[in-house]
Amino acid sequence: MSAQESNCDDIVDLRSDTVTLPTEAMLERMQCAPLGDDGREGDPTVRELEARGAALTGKEAGLFVPSGTMGNLLAMLAHAERGTDIFADGCAHLLNSEIGSVVTIAGLVPKPMPSHRGAMDEATLAEAIRASGRPGMIAMETTHNGAGGTVLPLAHMARVHALGQAKGIAVHLDGARLFNASVALGVPTARIAEHTDSVMFCLSKGLSAPVGSLLCGSEAFIARARGFRKLVGGNMRQSGVVAAAGLVALETMIERLSEDHAAAKRLAAGLAWLDPALADPDQAQTNILRIDVSASRNDAAAWAADVKQHGILVQASGRMQLRLVTHRHIDDAAVDRTIAAFAAVGG
Known part of the structure; x- marks a missing residue:
């Protein structure tokens, strides 16, 4: 080092x-990254990073955002109408450190669920959705910060996703440390993300990039989220400078x-x-x-x-x-x- x-x-x-801190390889890539206006015709390095993130998670498209908090916020804005309920583990980062975004900006009603090591009680979740007058979306988190970096079992995630599909509401994954979960489980990240409608992951934590996160989902979802990114001031212009470090992170820092x-x-x-x-x-x-x-x-x-x-x-x-x-x-x-x-x- x-x-x-x-x-x-x-x-x-x-x-x-x-x-x-960023690696030498990241700093070198940042110096020579091809750039453009990401808020207009697009930045080529950002587009490459978004495509790479989408491919790794098995989703159709990706969106580069400054932070994981913004990525989760955009998911809420794109998935759920104001005044609807959001169901998540009561200890989830989303319902604690990001509660201001949930309530003030997205306008959602938090419905905290009991859980064990980050995994929501499925029976309680199903009943809460049934009893809700306006169910909006479900959020999961893996690895789970509040539960000490625990990894959600894939079978649990599959059942929660199936519940969301049955009730017609989206399931979003706060995957800030998604690749830690992937490495711990010994499966590709797409195996985890397949149990969600959208996923956010951070580049600036264990992957060591200096800044940035990616939100991934369907093309229609990302198009909607991109509009909301502009609304909340998330367009970053020549952001290929930092996206270049994110590419190196995905290429060299996961294993x-x-x-x-x-x-x-x-x-x-x-x-x-x-x-x-x-x-x-x-x-x-x-x-x-x-x-x-x-x-x-x-x-x-x-x-x-x-x-x-x-x-x-x-x-x-x-x-x-x-x-x-x-x-x-x-x-x-x-x-x-x-x-x-x-x-x-x-x-």
Whole structure:
């Protein structure tokens, strides 16, 4: 890893995989990318990225957007009418961190569903849709951030999609870390996305591109979403500059996500060795760990502040939970330093 790519040597940043920096190959591609006006006749590099994303997810078309939040918003605007109900896991990112978009901009009514490790209770979901006066859409999330990077079972996704089809409502997938799910399951991303009407995935998390996400679906859906992208200020003009990094991300960064998963499992094992109450290595499926500090004398904010003194950055998530996210800048030495810092603070 070059000096340009690496984070500060004395800091281990586990707050998110969004802190990843672009690779040298990405920076080189960005310098020579053919460009155009994406809001007018189109940017050739953006078009190439959109086609690549659509092919990987098995969808007809793709749309490049600045963020995953915008991608999810456009899906809601394109799929559902204002005032209709959106059904999702109560702990979903969409109904928590993105609730402003759901309610204020899309004008949808949140219907949070009980779930287990990110998978909605199917019987409750079916009954909620039956009882709804205006069902609008269903949203799933994989990997599931709030549930600690868990991956939805494909059979569950298939049943939820079938329910949506039977009721005539669209099923959207918040797949911010879709490729982590694909690698964890050992299946192509299209096998996951086939159980949805639309899917959003991020390029700027574990894939290490500097910015951007893709929304994929049918040609008619993407045409509608493209109009809404302009409405909310998402046209980016010569955005091939950043789309070029996204192409490199899709070409070179997917398979290596298994390294992040291995680092997370090793980190979970080390923390569980310190205190079994902190983590369960068997629950570490991808690159996100949810660390429970409720049995300790300090809350999550205090833990985050204390380990920061040892050069470790983690995110307090709720009063008694920490979120740790591994990524390509987290090697074995970083894992060891993190375990040592937790040992020092916990001791």
